Amino acid sequence: MAGFVFSDKPITIDHGEGVYLVSDRGKKYLDLGASYACTPTGHCHPQVVEAVTEQAEKLLYVQGSYPVAARNELHEKLGALGPGDVSNVWLCNSGTEANEAALKFARSATGGTKIVATKRAFHGRTMGTLSATWKPKYRKPFEPLLEDVEFVTYGDSEELAEAIDDETAAFIAEPIQGEGGIHPAPEGYLETAREITEETGTALIFDEIQTGVGRTGDLWACEGYGVTPDILTSAKGIASGLPLGATLCADWIAEEAGPHGSTFSGNPVVCAAANATLEVIVDEDLPGQAAEIGSYIREELEASDLPIRGVRGKGLMIGIGVKRANRALRDLALEHQVLALPAGRTVLRLLPPLTLEREHADEALEALHAVLAPEVEAEAE
Numbered sequence: 032m033a034g035f036v037f038s039d040k041p042i043t044i045d046h047g048e049g050v051y052l053v054s055d056r057g058k059k060y061l062d063l064g065a066s067y068a069c070t071p072t073g074h075c076h077p078q079v080v081e082a083v084t085e086q087a088e089k090l091l092y093v094q095g096s097y098p099v100a101a102r103n104e105l106h107e108k109l110g111a112l113g114p115g116d117v118s119n120v121w122l123c124n125s126g127t128e129a130n131e132a133a134l135k136f137a138r139s140a141t142g143g144t145k146i147v148a149t150k151r152a153f154h155g156r157t158m159g160t161l162s163a164t165w166k167p168k169y170r171k172p173f174e175p176l177l178e179d180v181e182f183v184t185y186g187d188s189e190e191l192a193e194a195i196d197d198e199t200a201a202f203i204a205e206p207i208q209g210e211g212g213i214h215p216a217p218e219g220y221l222e223t224a225r226e227i228t229e230e231t232g233t234a235l236i237f238d239e240i241q242t243g244v245g246r247t248g249d250l251w252a253c254e255g256y257g258v259t260p261d262i263l264t265s266a267k268g269i270a271s272g273l274p275l276g277a278t279l280c281a282d283w284i285a286e287e288a289g290p291h292g293s294t295f296s297g298n299p300v301v302c303a304a305a306n307a308t309l310e311v312i313v314d315e316d317l318p319g320q321a322a323e324i325g326s327y328i329r330e331e332l333e334a335s336d337l338p339i340r341g342v343r344g345k346g347l348m349i350g351i352g353v354k355r356a357n358r359a360l361r362d363l364a365l366e367h368q369v370l371a372l373p374a375g376r377t378v379l380r381l382l383p384p385l386t387l388e389r390e391h392a393d394e395a396l397e398a399l400h401a402v403l404a405p406e407v408e409a410e411a412e
């Protein structure tokens with residue numbers, strides 16, 4: 032298991048300040064990955080820190096069968112913020128658990144077994160979610176996985192119509208594929224998925240673990256597409272970095288969800304962090320900020336003469352096609368103190384905190400120019 036991002040020159044992080052991480056040597060790094068998209072409100076947002084501290088002093092844990100104010104509040108908040116009638120909330124501790132629950136609930140509610148997933152998808156690493164994850168590198172060592180899973184080409188409505196039938200429990204997809212390289216759903220694809228799943232009684236699951244809580248310019252990416260799923264999963268940034276996953280379900284799923292549980296489901300400290308996170312996201316209109324700053328970054332990159340192979344994404348979920356992502360990441364970090372993420376070998380992935388402002392975006396663009404421009408010269412030689 033790798034311990035460091037840059038193994039030849041590891042950076043040890045001491046603390047976080049908004050959109051920056053600070054190393055033990057006092058060097059400030061612009062965190063354009065929001066640490067795997069987990070800090071939409073920035074590092075250590077004071078409102079989140081205060082809520083966590085207050086809750087920690089009162090009660091660290093109580094079993095899930097005893098109601099507790101922080102958890103009740105989160106159920107209510109998420110229920111109200113869920114798209115359409117997707118307002119029944121199951122809480123857990125990670126993205127993979129949220130998706131695992133979604134797949135279980137879909138099977139239980141529909142009585143079907145088959146799961147349709149998309150090529151390039153990433154849904155997690157438990158045996159169930161790994162079965163719906165595409166990359167052979169993640170799957171191979173653990174096979175055999177769930178049998179009844181079929182992969183379809185992301186964006187191909189005809190293939191989807193052929194794959195889904197009355198026996199299909201669920202179609203699971205990311206509205207914008209993240210790990211797979213930042214691929215937004217093509218126009219009409221999610222609408223078609225909604226129509227087909229409605230006709231066959233299949234549960235439509237949107238995995239919004241990377242796209243959710245404001246990142247794409249809407250609170251949930253599916254709202255931007257105008258399509259409401261039966262199940263929506265969230266995790267990563269929902270509690271500003273504390274471990275929380277949520278599976279939001281429509282009534283017909285919740286009524287037949289079947290027995291499911293987890294000891295740490297709805298831990299009060301984590302719920303307090305999520306309550307504060309959601310308040311900050313809504314009150315500070317972070318989805319609006321993500322839309323504005325995201326457009327600015329994409330437009331600047333598109334208008335530049337950098338040797339990039341396209342810019343994809345929405346809001347502050349941006350993929351930049353480059354020759355060698357790992358080399359660019361290393362140079363960004365070590366020479367310019369800017370941290371980003373890869374999505375495969377040739378895509379630089381930006382998932383910054385949604386609190387990113389214009390001056391931070393300019394700092395990022397300057398670093399990207401410095402790192403990517405030499406490739407033009409190298410190619411011209």
Ligand SMILES: Cc1ncc(COP(=O)(O)O)c(C=O)c1O
Binds near residue numbers: 128
């Ligand atoms: C779209 C998507 N689904 C699921 C997961 C799994 O989440 P976790 O790592 O919290 O289990 C991820 C993580 O990267 C993800 O991006």
